[in-house]
Amino acid sequence: MIPSPTSAIPGEGTFSLAPDDPITTGSPQRTAITIGSPELTAVATQFLGDTRLDSPHLQLFSAGASSADAASAVRLTLSSAGLDVVPAAAGVRADGVEVDERYGLEVSPEGIHVWGATEEAVFRGLTTLRQLIAVHGTDIPCQRIIDGPRFAWRGLSFDVVRTFHPPETVRRVIDMCALYKLNVLHLHLTDDQGWRFEVAARPELIKFGSLGAMADRPGGYYTPLELAELNRYAEERFVTLVPEIDFPGHTGAVSRAYPDLTTELPGIPLPNGGHLEFHSLDPADPEVWTFVEDVVDALIPQFPRSAYLHIGGDEAWGMSDEAHAAFVRRAADLVRAKGKQVIGWQETARANTAPSDLTQYWLDIQDIDAISARPDIPEFLIEHLAKARHDVPKALERGSKLLVSATTYLYFDRPHAATSKDPAQEETRARVGLRAYQPATIQDGIAWDPVDNTPGVTSDDQLAGVEAAVWCETVTSRDDLEFLLLPRLPGAAEKAWSHTTPTDWPTYANHLAAQSPTWRHRGWTYFQCSEIDWH
Template sequence: MKKTLLFTSLMCAGLSMSALAAAPALMPYPAKLSQQQGYFSLPATLGFSVSQMGDARLALLKQQLQQSLNTQLVDNNQAASLQIHVKQSANADYPALGDDESYSLKINSQGIRIDAATELGALRAAQTLRQLAFEHQGKLPFVSIQDSPRFPWRGLMIDSARHFMPLDAIYRQLDGMASAKLNVFHWHLTDDQGWRLESKTYPKLQELASDGLYYTQDDIRKVVDYARQLGIRVVPEFDVPGHASAIATAYPELISLPGPYQLERHWGVFEPLLDPSNPKVYTFIDAMVGEIASLFPDPYLHIGGDEINPKQWQQSESVAAYMTEHKLADHHELHTHFNAKVQKILARHGKKMMGWDEIFHPDLPKDIMIQSWQGLDSLAQTAMAGYQGLLSTGFYIDQPQKTAYHYRNEPIPANDFVAPKISNDTQWQQWQFEMPRLKGSAVKGEFVIFTQADGSRQGYIQVNKQQTRMLKDIETLGSLTRFWLDTWMGPMQFEVSLNSTKSLDGRILIGNSPYSVRGKQLGSGQGNNNAPQVVKPTHFEPQSADNILGGEATIWSEIITGENLDLRIWPRLYAIAERFWSAKTLTDKDEMYRRLAVMHEYGTKVGLAYADQQQAGFASLVSKGADLSPLYTLAEIVEQAQYYTRHHIKFQADAYHHGERLDRFVDFLPAESLALVALDRTISQVKPTDNTALSKVDETLSTWQQQLPAMRELVNTNSELLPLAPVVTDIEQTLQLSRQLVANCRNSAINQAEGETLRNQLWQLAEVRQEMVIGLAHSTERLLERCSN
């Protein structure tokens, strides 16, 4: 059984009900849309005319529209009810950064008309038309749309190096990208765990460092051509000088220390580095860039350049001598020197250098592109120095995160810092905190909270010595103080007791995953006397915003395979695509989720396989012919542990490697439960003793509770599911607490003592288990707050 979900309970707080009912569920949402009364009914046969479009693109476009409109398109220039007018002559060549993608789409009683300056604009308009046709089934609302993208670079990076991604999976993602108006496919092809690009000049790369899983040059040409037809550029990534274990396996003579080397089977950052003192390294790079340039027409070539472990350079006598000869003080200067030489090689082949934050240096030409995984501070520095940049921090979709978190992630720094107000009556507390992680160093920082005489509060925080950020929604919950901010890890929510001057108690939620926190008070007081100085963050110069060209979502594949790739990416990539395409002011998360629920259905119609992947994954865990409904219910109640919690759990268990199984129940969960999103929306409307919203909440809880016997039976009778038995027991307890809370809330508000007891129980039920979190426990805690005094 394939289960699909529509969440009609999601409402848009920013629009009236009549406006909401009329707003098309488009994503990305157009820049300007007006809707009139009436519909154009789609006939079985529709006259079709197109001007100025190349044959290959026209054939693909016609196929897509016939499928989406469910009608036969017949070429008829004289009496066409679907007209597409492209102003420029057919440009079937490769798309370029900054091409005009604007379009207008008008639907009225005479039919459908698309006008665009270029073929790319017509392609983007067709995607809007397809979405309208899906939502309205057989008839199209009368609309007038004027649309163009906010950013020219709107990308998705897929890592085919750690786990090889089959070609059919790549083609599917290109179709999905086109449906979301994304226009750059960044293809990560080399890393420590594999070389996935056929080389004619250095064949041992694929022979010894690919496990036989690589793309032939013919494969790549076909992918690039198909992407071109969709109006998508393809940017390859060839990692140098680090992430080089695959190169070391095939050609150890290019590495800074002698081997032998072998392909890495674990995940992480490893030691092999190309030897900058060896002329053969530059011969190798020159040959590889030449081959890559013959396959990928895009002007940009991504060199990686990140996560350099300098150990080999520091131990190499030849590298030390080379640094002395060239007066290079440390490995940072050596890295910049190496990048400058690589940039010149790229330039000889007509390529522009692109890389991660670490390649940034003012000695490099201004035409390089910096992709930021280190965050807005780094991106702002790049842009203000005159370099073009992209944001990827906050769009790491290999992390299971709430779509709302990605949707809040704005590529242009906001300059939204508000200085603290300190009067004679202002109370302040300053705290130091430390949050241990399961892998890597602890997250550390300081925060300060100012409380005014009227009870209003402001707060500021520095995390890992980054720039000061403002705390959001500081509130008191019984004995706890809660506040949050978005970080590179995801939304970081503090729920801590500040009543003791000696220690900090409570927890920090990174997404849905609880982490312990420890700390101490650094000081407290009233007024300006000894009040902590809040360091204002660097002001982002608005004139530098033009240097930020957009962003890329990234899907690293340590715990992702072709069997669940679609499930990890979609449908939330539609919301990220909206952040890149649509107006900055489009921020209402409830309205976003309303439309995302429709896109969840739509994505399967354009060929994305996330529903099929989940169904196949669930079916593989049970006996043939078993009813999968209980597993779908389970998947509504639990979620993957968010951030990189799953990765870190595997690391602690010595299972963070290529041989780890990725076919358990948790591997076939989506990034978030849209059923819980819908429940939380209803909970936000709950008031004590008001039965309307409470009844809706209880109806959902009751439906889930009725599935418990079947869920327990399925888990207990299938060995692959048996480890989930304790989770099901905890779900049963969570549902009991939730329904009891609903019953109590119908009668009266919950007092503080009852609330504290219930909160402690829910915190225990929300602990990570089997790499999952019972998301319902978090929802029930929200219900507790709505029902409390």
Template sequence: MKRFIITILLLAFAGLSFGAENLPAIIPLPRKVVCKGKIAFTLTESTRILLPRNDKVLRRTAEIFVQTIAREQNLMLKIREKDSGEIRLTVDPQLAEEAYRLDITASGIDIRGGSSAGVFYGLQSFRQLLAQYGTVLPALQIEDAPSFGYRGAMLDCGRHFFTVDEIKTFIDLLALHKINRFHWHLTEDQGWRIEIRRYPELTKIGSQRSETVLGNNSPAYDGTPYGGYYTQDQLRDVVTYAAERFIVIIPEIEMPGHASAALAAYPNLGCIGEGYKVRTHWGVFPEVFCAGKESTFEFLQNVLEEVIKLFPSEYIHVGGDECPTKSWKVCPACQKRIQNESLKDEHELQSYFMLRIEKWLNKHGRHLIGWDEILEGGISQSATIMSWRGTAGGIAAARAGNKVIMTPNTHCYLDYYQTEHPQGCEPWGIGGYVPVEKVYSFDPYDQLAETECPYILGMQGNIWTEYIASMAHVEHMTLPRLAALAEVSWSYKGRDIEDFRRRMENLRKIYELCGYRYAPYFFDHAEVKK
């Protein structure tokens, strides 16, 4: 992979101080920036955005940008499809799909993308330039494209539920950072959050828990019923909202473990067949789907049939993590399955389970993603691995020829604390210590040979919500670490932590303009080099 090139030509600006502190401050770092040394263009209320005729996708992209700039810059731009315009948006098939080129000259601003997504990313960079320079813009040229095709973030809505409007706020955060995948964790031991019309008890019973443990798994509970789920109409609305911002939603339906809520609704799907409850505290529980019953697979396939109609994503995440095998060891149906399928043990039974679900997904035009536990007992060559227990699982999978998304808890778990001594200064986290600098230092290709690197699709940040019950808390844990993750996955070899600090001061302006409740620690302790 070629190293990113940052070209800055510093000439005298007419009436504009342009020292090192005033260089374009865009995150993620663009591949190439050329400053041409003069004030070029001033935006006014009469500035028009010119679109190709009858391009509905670009029109919606322009509308979103107009709404954003009206809020952030108090400037209402106009959209045109004929005559002329000062901000010209076009799709250029000669560019890579997510690449863009942004040119600011005396005649206006040209933003070209290899697709509508590329144009959208160009507008996000332009948005940051407006935050930095205001409406008086320097002459410059940006050529940019991402390093990784998969740039993701996961939000767990099983432990705590977030409203549709809150989910849209989270999607807006991702869009600002050029993140293109939203991994939506929808089922858990503590709550089933997706309407499945064929199985109404999943939401009637499985989405509700009687109370919630207080604090860090203390002996005390709040005594307050808790619940919530998304209707299919709401899910379609969110999918459309994300797609307009070029974000693909990957739903996660947990199996065979983390199934307490589903089993509370349909106890016949468990090995024992009775006594299941939606869990009220956190952890790993022995209640799992029975791998020996055909009714289990019939149920899960019926669930997935509705899921794939709601989510057009190529990938469906099926969990596969933290699945205790205690109940399988004593279940006659599971032991019979092991014997009939000539399996070695319960690890191979889980592989049988995953492979069977994967074959069903493949038959229906989708592909499976699972957490790295699905490597245990063997997996198919076509499964994609999400490596969370460090990078070892991802490295092993890439070396075996499987596609990999790197999301190690060592660098990418955004529910971990951001300071070494969080007591008294940080809200609840699950533990651990992952500051912005740690996220920024991550190398998704570490320990891989050049021939193995193409199997790494990209990386993802995860926000588990055992101790995160509000969107304010989500934003605090997400920002500004999401910016560091975005730069690793977009810019990769072009990274420089000190320059990142400088540029983050500009992105911070947008956080404040949008009212995002970011964590202050990185800014409070940073010495921005001028």
């Protein structure tokens, strides 16, 4: 099981699921599933559909739901009995709602019982059962699991700008998140290379800003209907979509659509003789704030479940510190005035915004030191990295909670360090992943702790949660994307959910190996790294 549960006590024997047991209401035969509360019908239906996809050869279930008094293979109930032994999750939830996700799962010779205080908790328990079925087939070892998350925010930041990913690909990523109990998909919707959502008051953003992507790849955008469908799909799987507008820097797409709104900063010379050109939004320009309010007003209704709006705030190269701070403070005030909470990349800590604003920590000391030591790094980046050393202390000093996305452990656009067991994947391994980062192994992704490896942090209570990130500069296709996500994503989930630390590598490697049949059944591409003895 990934992530590993808080407590798993083995029992004697097994329980055998019968492949020919249908789900029928009031059947005199044993039924596949009993729903103890009407509220659990949706999670039971979702479980049955997922199990068919995870393990299509089993064909365990047909349709419908049984009455509560029928004998059944799986029984679902709303109850918190025995769950208080698991600590309540630290941090904050992206939907702004306090939800108890702790669950129990008991397999006995008589059947399987899954319970939790909320629908979401039962869904998490059924997700564990999905993994048990995928690994063990119809004969599930008897055991008692009591489990719950370490952190309330467990996410993935997904760059849909450098490469535009259509809704079907986003749904596949949501499914991956749900399988590993991640509950946030943070969509990076705007950047220099493109603009990915509609703003009715600013049609040029779609007409011009959405046309491209990185390296002349095709652009695109999500219509309000597509975003509504993605939000619904995610909500059914207890995943919250959190939107990001990246400003005041990273506004090249805005410049193409509305060139009068952005300030073109002087090109910065690079060691290879080229120049970097930057655009930013000037906080002293009243027209900029009309634009920002138009964008925020358009975005908020398209992500109704998220309590947060991410305002970016990173890498505003060429802006003065004073102008950057002024922009961040006013943007944060505007978002709060619209009824949303604020999250920004770690550079927003320099603006000394409200303690309630979340700070997404990404530039960790290991990478700052490694990148700064390289002779080919331009001076402007050296200066930026030097300032980044002080971001986390500033955020903690003002009382902001950190969302941990440290590059060393959680940036999935790193090259894979190990070779693949499939020689055909070696071309992809050589091509995909930013060479600015040192390659990383799968073991690197679990050989750390969110508290112990975050500077200045001594307690879970200082963190909002854990969020991995996949950036798509080198991603040319869905296969490339999944090649970076798998098998790394389960490791991020392990760090975000599991209370067990440190993670034992041999045990984790065995559990990870057992996930690959599910990935193949789903048609997901994964890096077949030589570190793992895949099933």
